[in-house]
Amino acid sequence: MVDCAVCGTRFSRGNYGELATHFLTSAGKSDAPHVSWLNRNITRTRIDQEMLSGMLSEYYSMNGKGIKDWIIKNFVDHFRGPNPHPFILAMQSYDENVLRGYAIEHHHFLKQWIKSCSYVIAKTDFDDVQDYELENIMTELHGYGKDEPSHHELLIEMGESLGLDRKSILQSTPLPATLRAVHTWNRIASERTWIETMAAMHSLELVANRDLGRYGAKYPYFNPEILSGGKATAEVRAFLKEGYEADVSHSYVALDIIEKYCTPENLEDVQGSYLLSANAFSDYLEARLERGEMIENKQ
């Protein structure tokens, strides 16, 4: 099934003509999410159904490569290309309010993260997939004792070092954009297949991958000078460094697993679920910025 990247409506396999008609109908109603997606991903110029169908087919095309390559290139375009996500731009300098926003909203992301990973485990019998997700859950939320705290614990400690209270982070209510994204990820995990869920979640780890320059990335996840400069607290450095280093191997291993089990029959499903997740992630990254602005303005 080929999916609409915006609303998830599914069309029969390879039917880019119907997908194009769907987008044209939505654009005719000036539906903002669909129009915005066309503007950012296909073209800002109104074109007819036949031409749009061809451009959508090209957008989803593997061009002789595998799903791993397609996801990486698409992710780079979305978040770290010449027009990066505003959160990536914000991370090119040291801004404590952005990091405070990160600490609060990311807590909710990680809580959903382990639920999604758990759905993957529950929906497959493949040992390599289950092993990978078990290890991932441990690393992200449970940790391995005091010497190897979880990513979540490092996140909370970063927030505390910036003046936030641990309890206030844990008991915070996510901003609407975070909540919408969490619902999207939970829906994918509960309703779709394990491989789609894996693609939806682990593709997002590419955001911190240091190796994406060869795929066209123009911006690092954050300015590396933050790690060596004197402004950042030790806890900020510990959190960013951990993600920065660990996620390189994490996201490639996951994408290799996805590529291993991806077939012509489930390829478009994997692409569709990844795209839904990437859109949700974009929304969620804005919530980190918004929370930072709220803290700066003492709201």
Add this chain to the structure above:
Amino acid sequence: MKTNNEEGCGLCNATWGEYHRDIQGEDMFFCCNICADIFQNMVDEVKKRTGWNVIDRVELHGNYSSGRECTAYSGNNQFKYYFRTYGDGRMMKFEER
């Protein structure tokens, strides 16, 4: 009100959509309601900061990612500013330049 986006949407120049909104008593085309909201909020903010009753023309350069560097004109006056919005159109940052 004139903008440098002459082919399409008053904010982003896209030619998708069929959305129209009255801005300063004039019918303007936008690709969607969010672009219209952003444009309307921008116009209101410029008027608030300058005290102008009418804006004749706005030049906009940029996009959602980087934000937009703009110049507004009213008669012989001009006002330079930068703004960025969230994806849903709410103002994130507005700075005089």
